Amino acid sequence: MNTWSDKKAYKETLLKLGGLFKTNFEGFVAHKIGKDDKLTDAILAAGPVL
Numbered sequence: 001m002n003t004w005s006d007k008k009a010y011k012e013t014l015l016k017l018g019g020l021f022k023t024n025f026e027g028f029v030a031h032k033i034g035k036d037d038k039l040t041d042a043i044l045a046a047g048p049v050l
Helices: 007-026 035-045
Strands: none
Touching: none
């Protein structure tokens, strides 16, 4: 299903939202989870790639 008629607005919104997610998760970098912090690294790596 294609719900965005304006492809440029879609791309801009996608990049903005992805950037907001990345900025939000930067606050969690200092929190270490799991042995050797591998779980923390895996969670951060699963975020959006812009």
